[in-house]
Amino acid sequence: MSKEFTTSEVASHNTKKDLYMIIHDKVYDVTSFVDEHPGGEEVLLDVGGQDGTEAFEDVGHSDEAREILGPLEVGTLKRQVRSGSPALSTHLKDWKFRWIFLTPPGEAAPKTANPSSVSVPKKDNTGLGVGLYAAVLIGGAAAYFAYQYIQANAEKQ
Numbered sequence: 001m002s003k004e005f006t007t008s009e010v011a012s013h014n015t016k017k018d019l020y021m022i023i024h025d026k027v028y029d030v031t032s033f034v035d036e037h038p039g040g041e042e043v044l045l046d047v048g049g050q051d052g053t054e055a056f057e058d059v060g061h062s063d064e065a066r067e068i069l070g071p072l073e074v075g076t077l078k079r080q081v082r083s084g085s086p087a088l089s090t091h092l093k094d095w096k097f098r099w100i101f102l103t104p105p106g107e108a109a110p111k112t113a114n115p116s117s118v119s120v121p122k123k124d125n126t127g128l129g130v131g132l133y134a135a136v137l138i139g140g141a142a143a144y145f146a147y148q149y150i151q152a153n154a155e156k157q
């Protein structure tokens with residue numbers, strides 16, 4: 001199994017005599033290649049110890065350049081989960097819900113156009129978008145039929 005590096009481990013290899021670089025989540029020891037790089041050593045030193053993916057891809061390197069990378073690989077980048085991110089994602093999910101349904105969690109279903117003739121089933125819609133959709137759908141349908149009924153009656157008179 002290849003070695004896994006954290007970004008700070010890679011960052012410590014940032015000199016011309018000891019130069020690592022991340023490209024597409026893989027870690028390369030480019031020390032032996034610095035002097036041979038057709039694009040010069042300066043650009044490699046600039047991204048030394050860092051993620052050079054963008055710089056590498058921006059240049060539009062050839063397949064030949066990609067082949068050079070192979071033997072220089074020393075490991076892969078360790079995916080780091082930041083502490084606190086689970087709480088953030090929960091928070092975001094919550095907001096996504098609120099944005100989609102434009103209703104704060106726990107609030108009653110939206111009122112229909114003709115509430116007196118329509119009975120909207122009161123649902124506990126905390127986090128239940130399906131319940132909200134059902135309420136709006138049933139409410140809309142009931143309002144439509146009530147309208148038809150009133151129209152029909154009006155025509156009879």
Ligand code: HEM
Binds near residue numbers: 040044056061062
């Ligand atoms: C270890 C990673 C890299 C390898 C193996 C590599 C390899 C090569 C090779 C073989 C070429 C000749 C043209 C080609 O075949 O595409 C080249 C050109 C070039 N490289 Fe890289 N490169 C690397 C990283 C970078 C980075 C991070 C930069 C940053 C900007 C860069 C900038 C350039 C430039 C500007 C040229 C064009 C030189 C010219 O045409 O005069 N390279 N590289």
